[in-house]
Amino acid sequence: MKAAIFYGAGDIRVEERPTPKIGPREVLVKVKAAGICGSDLHSYRLSPKLPEGRMFGHECSGEVVEVGKDVDRISVGERVGLEPLVGCGDCLYCLSGNYHLCPSLRHIPAFVEYQKFPQEKAFKLPDHVSCKEASTLDCIAVAVHAANLSGLKGGETAVVLGAGTIGLLMMQVLKAFGAGAVYETGKYDFQVKLAKELGADAAINVEKENLLERIKALTGAEKTGGQEMPLGVDHVYEAIGGPKNQLEDALRVVRRGGTITVIGDPKNPLKLSSFVMREIKIIGSSSYAYRGREPEFKVALDLLSRGKVNAQKIITHAFPLERIKEAFDVASDKGTGCIKVIIEA
Secondary structure (H helix, E strand, O other), X not given: OEEEEEOOOOOEEEEEOOOOOOOOOEEEEEEEEEEXXXXXXXXXXXXXXXXXXXXXXXXXXXXXXXXXXXXXXXXXXXXEEEOOEEOOOOOHHXXXXXXXXXXXXXXXOOOEOEEEEEHHHXXXXXXXXXXXXXXXXXXXXXXXXXXXXXXXXXXXXXXXXXXXXXXXXXXXXXXXXXXXXEEEEEOOHHHHHHHHHOOOOEEEEXXXXXXXXXXXXXXXXXXXXXXXXXXXXXXEEEOOOEOOOXXXXXXXXXXEEEEEEEOOOEOOOOOOHHHHHOOOEEEEOOOOOEEOOEEHHHHHHHHHHOOOOOOOOOEEEEEOHHHHHHHHXXXXXXXXXXXXXXXXX
């Protein structure tokens, strides 16, 4: 089979690799769509975390072409969304249902023609959900997990910092979970436009508008140390990461006693005094696992299936596996107007 192999920053090659052999409780899937994730881009552009010569990617969906002898939930020919997270199964975190925190957590590679999955990681797709849309389920599940961790209650207000894939899905998940007004920030006009189309109550271009003034106009203001500041929202979700300190923006727009949930990977140091004096709660959110006894990946599929999340509009570009390097170059350049770039068979 063909597979994309990572050889270092800017170096991806499509090579032949053996097709995986399945075990008794595994399924073999022909990958139909695979998304390029922010972590994939980080390795491609900046500081590779992957060893050379390794298959990579993790967001995908496809069609089952073979099943193991003990598989009883999935049949050949069925289309499936695929959860890529696999823990060791024996540690404290795996045994408590928090396998996403497993020290040995691994991601099943997605930029391949064929891949094997444990049957419990394959979720049947309804007829009206395309494999293309289902390739975003991993990202939707990330947003579901963040919303669950934050303790969002119906009617509470929120700001989502960032209008990339995760940010746009986060906003939609919050609305589906019963949030009141949800405001979204973006850096580019095409992001702001799409945020409005997908349901944001306000979309703010932070390159052209003053974030504090807009949030002040939307939530009201209060005097803090002789300075007029926004009254703020109940929740802020940081979905950007990178060198710019989004947490400073988050602190300025969250209300006293509010919650900041960090999904991105911010690189700047954090001053704790403001959190203490205003009793701000800060929560780190990574990947997903269970909500109670229900897989958050399944919750994501339910939202997508019921039309509560629109993934189609977020997917802006698609390339065949043979052109994966071009796909990564497009995904690395916001001048292309890209949001979600996928590899499609």
